[in-house]
Amino acid sequence: MHLKYESQLREPLVYGHKTFHQVTEDIVRPIEAKPSKLWYIGFYIAVCLLMFGVYSVYRDVTYGIGQWNLNKTIGWGWDITNFVWWVGIGHAGTLISAILLLFRQGWRTGVNRAAEAMTIFAVMCAGQFPIFHMGRVWMAFFCLPYPNSRGPLWVNFNSPLLWDVFAISTYFTVSLLFWYSGLLPDFATVRDRAFTKLRKRLYGIASFGWTGSTKHWQRHESLSLVLAGLSTPLVLSVHTIVSFDFATSVVPGWHTTIFPPYFVAGAVFSGFAMVQSLMIIIRKVFGMEDYITMGHIEAMNKVIVLTGSIVGIAYLTELFMGWYSQNKYEGYTFWYSRAYLFSPYGWSYWGMMACNVLSPQIFWFKKMRRNLVVTFFMSVIVNIGMWFERFVIIVTSLYRDYLPSSWSVYYSPTIWEIGFYLGTFGLFFTCFFLFAKYFPVIAIAEIKYVLKTTGESYKEKMGHLEHVPAEVFAHSGHGHTTVENESVI
Amino acid sequence: MAKKKFVVASFDDEDVLFPAVKKARTAGYKIQDVYTPFAVHGLDHALGMRETSIHTAGFIYGITGTTTALSCISWIFTKDWPLDIGGKPHFALPAWIPIIFELTVLFAAVGMVLTFCYLCQLAPFVKKHHFHLRATDDLFVMVIECNDHTNIDDLVAFMKNTGAVEVDVQVAEEGWWLGRYDKDEVLFEHKTVAA
Numbered sequence: 001m002h003l004k005y006e007s008q009l010r011e012p013l014v015y016g017h018k019t020f021h022q023v024t025e026d027i028v029r030p031i032e033a034k035p036s037k038l039w040y041i042g043f044y045i046a047v048c049l050l051m052f053g054v055y056s057v058y059r060d061v062t063y064g065i066g067q068w069n070l071n072k073t074i075g076w077g078w079d080i081t082n083f084v085w086w087v088g089i090g091h092a093g094t095l096i097s098a099i100l101l102l103f104r105q106g107w108r109t110g111v112n113r114a115a116e117a118m119t120i121f122a123v124m125c126a127g128q129f130p131i132f133h134m135g136r137v138w139m140a141f142f143c144l145p146y147p148n149s150r151g152p153l154w155v156n157f158n159s160p161l162l163w164d165v166f167a168i169s170t171y172f173t174v175s176l177l178f179w180y181s182g183l184l185p186d187f188a189t190v191r192d193r194a195f196t197k198l199r200k201r202l203y204g205i206a207s208f209g210w211t212g213s214t215k216h217w218q219r220h221e222s223l224s225l226v227l228a229g230l231s232t233p234l235v236l237s238v239h240t241i242v243s244f245d246f247a248t249s250v251v252p253g254w255h256t257t258i259f260p261p262y263f264v265a266g267a268v269f270s271g272f273a274m275v276q277s278l279m280i281i282i283r284k285v286f287g288m289e290d291y292i293t294m295g296h297i298e299a300m301n302k303v304i305v306l307t308g309s310i311v312g313i314a315y316l317t318e319l320f321m322g323w324y325s326q327n328k329y330e331g332y333t334f335w336y337s338r339a340y341l342f343s344p345y346g347w348s349y350w351g352m353m354a355c356n357v358l359s360p361q362i363f364w365f366k367k368m369r370r371n372l373v374v375t376f377f378m379s380v381i382v383n384i385g386m387w388f389e390r391f392v393i394i395v396t397s398l399y400r401d402y403l404p405s406s407w408s409v410y411y412s413p414t415i416w417e418i419g420f421y422l423g424t425f426g427l428f429f430t431c432f433f434l435f436a437k438y439f440p441v442i443a444i445a446e447i448k449y450v451l452k453t454t455g456e457s458y459k460e461k462m463g464h465l466e467h468v469p470a471e472v473f474a475h476s477g478h479g480h481t482t483v484e485n486e487s488v489i
Numbered sequence: 490m491a492k493k494k495f496v497v498a499s500f501d502d503e504d505v506l507f508p509a510v511k512k513a514r515t516a517g518y519k520i521q522d523v524y525t526p527f528a529v530h531g532l533d534h535a536l537g538m539r540e541t542s543i544h545t546a547g548f549i550y551g552i553t554g555t556t557t558a559l560s561c562i563s564w565i566f567t568k569d570w571p572l573d574i575g576g577k578p579h580f581a582l583p584a585w586i587p588i589i590f591e592l593t594v595l596f597a598a599v600g601m602v603l604t605f606c607y608l609c610q611l612a613p614f615v616k617k618h619h620f621h622l623r624a625t626d627d628l629f630v631m632v633i634e635c636n637d638h639t640n641i642d643d644l645v646a647f648m649k650n651t652g653a654v655e656v657d658v659q660v661a662e663e664g665w666w667l668g669r670y671d672k673d674e675v676l677f678e679h680k681t682v683a684a
Contacts, residue, residue: 019627020526020626020627021626021627024526024626024627145561145565151570152569152570153570154565154566154569154570154572156572156574157562157565157566157584157585157588158566158574158577158581158584158585160587162588163587163588163591166587166588166591166592167587167591170591170592170594170595173595173598173599174594174595174598177598177599177602178598181602181605184611185526185527185625188625189526189625189626191625191670192619192622192623192624192625192626193622193626194670197671198671200670200671201669201670201671203670204616204669204670204671205613205614206613208606208611208612208613208615209610209611209612209615209616209617209665210611210625211522211524211617211619211624212524212525212526212624212625212630213522213523213524213609214522214523214524214525214529214532214533214536214538215522215533215538215541215609216609216611217525217527217528217529217532217533218528218533218538218540218541219541219543219605219608219609220528220605220609221528222541222543222544223543223601223602223605225544226543226544226547226597226601227598227601227602230547230551230594230597230598231594233590233594234591234594237587237590237591241587244587445526445527445528446527448526448527449527449528452503
């Protein structure tokens with residue numbers, strides 16, 4: 001069954017009267033051209049940040065995590081904040097590529113490739129924090145269950161921290177497979193138009209010998225669909241499990257059943273903001289305005305205002321429960337440590353409220369949703385807000401809990417803690433710059449697939465149908481029909 | 490592998506391709522394959538292919554993951570080294586659900602991708618014959634296998650009649666071999682092809 005006609009009220013997903021070949025040209029051009037000066041400058045900055053991060057981690061490994069300002073009370077600080085932040089950002093890629101595929105959202109085709117790449121790089125960054133937080137990082141493999149010479153002493157399968165090990169590594173692997181299997185046909189496209197021997201050889205290796213055979217495409221479609229179906233519960237499970245790290249403890253402010261949906265919504269919220277930042281840059285730098293249209297930007301802004309509001313409801317629910325439960329520890333955490341502006345960390349709570357709940361509300365206005373400057377600015381604000389959220393959850397719960405004698409308000413990060421965070425930015429952007437230079441940033445084959453039904457020239461051809469009476473239209477073969485060529489001969 | 494003769498007909502529109510496939514099959518020609526730049530829905534049916542059962546394989550890998558996780562964890566925590574965690578039951582099924590779920594997904598995804606690569610014979614360093622370099626760009630390339638009784642001139646004329654924009658005859662090797670794409674393939678000329 002095909003929907004052969006789509007209303008002109010829906011704007012085209014691909015602008016410009018593109019042919020298949022032009023799509024290839026437009027998307028492969030940045031790969032074949034010499035990178036611009038801006039690319040070199042950006043790449044250089046990213047590598048410098050990465051180097052600083054490597055040095056910070058080197059100090060951490062050599063001298064121990066005493067390099068950081070964590071103390072006995074505030075045992076989780078910037079490191080776990082950054083971990084949760086990066087993992088959250090990673091969620092948008094899978095949401096776009098998997099959940100929107102299952103929901104048949106055509107607009108995902110323009111942005112899914114870059115969003116999935118972002119997911120993979122963000123999860124890579126996230127993984128660094130718990131690993132180096134272990135201190136003796138050379139023993140990190142102790143958290144894998146394998147028959148060992150220590151008993152064998154197994155890991156604790158009942159611990160959310162171990163669930164995290166499984167969740168994050170599975171998530172990374174599955175995202176990588178999903179992303180790379182989608183890349184195979186596009187690598188083949190780049191290979192078959194390569195004009196130097198080296199390109200031909202390297203893209204030949206990367207494309208696994210893809211030919212575009214019908215049987216391969218059939219299996220490929222089936223594979224993508226099942227991987228999307230697997231990734232959908234996976235992406236929900238990952239941030240749910242991250243939230244269990246907190247929710248299964250008894251610390252006031254963490255011990256709440258609202259955490260899983262609240263974390264997942266927050267993850268989607270921050271992830272879409274990051275996709276938005278990257279997409280606005282990519283469409284500008286590579287001239288991809290025909291593929292990443294204002295319609296795409298607007299659709300993502302709608303997701304941002306929706307998830308931002310879900311997160312807002314969660315904050316208010318927590319405050320309400322802090323009072324309604326009449327539990328004095330909960331009340332103290334929510335109404336003093338967090339919501340009271342002049343408490344030691346009150347600024348972070350109100351920073352979070354301003355960035356995450358109040359400011360995204362401007363996206364109720366269509367003009368704002370379709371304004372690139374506002375969108376870019378807001379995408380950065382949202383990510384700052386989501387960083388504050390994790391900081392609020394972690395630090396404001398830890399610094400004053402049950403026992404006043406162990407309270408501590410003296411936590412501010414050292415330069416090496418900040419350096420580690422900056423280093424992950426370096427890692428993320430180094431990977432992303434390389435991706436943008438050497439990989440097709442838009443899924444070529446998928447764009448070609450939707451071109452005939454949602455491209456601008458197709459839409460214009462369908463223009464006259466707008467005025468056809470309904471009865472005539474229904475019998476003229478433009479609605480839902482089983483296309484003749486689908487019948488088995 | 491033995492070399493064979495193929496008639497290669499290229500189409501620039503899938504709406505022309507479908508009737509051409511139908512005609513070629515009705516005329517009794519053996520279509521070796523149709524190479525397309527993107528997944529053309531319905532083409533597999535038009536070629537008379539059966540549905541892929543790769544999703545069934547995925548299901549089997551998935552339940553393998555489930556049973557692996559469940560049996561390993563329960564053996565470890567009830568038989569091999571029962572840990573006393575706050576006096577709670579050793580067989581703590583609810584607490585194992587996250588890991589059981591993750592391993593289900595992991596086994597299914599990895600297994601399916603490997604199966605996909607195996608069935609399609611795709612791997613790094615694998616090289617295959619490409620009948621037309623634009624098959625990954627903008628052409629739909631129908632390849633018809635010839636035997637001793639095929640009248641090639643007739644076939645070429647037949648394919649031109651069905652609306653092919655380009656028809657040529659190639660002697661090629663089917664299947665795959667280990668090789669490099671820069672060795673023996675004609676390099677694509679770096680210029681804009683009139684579409």
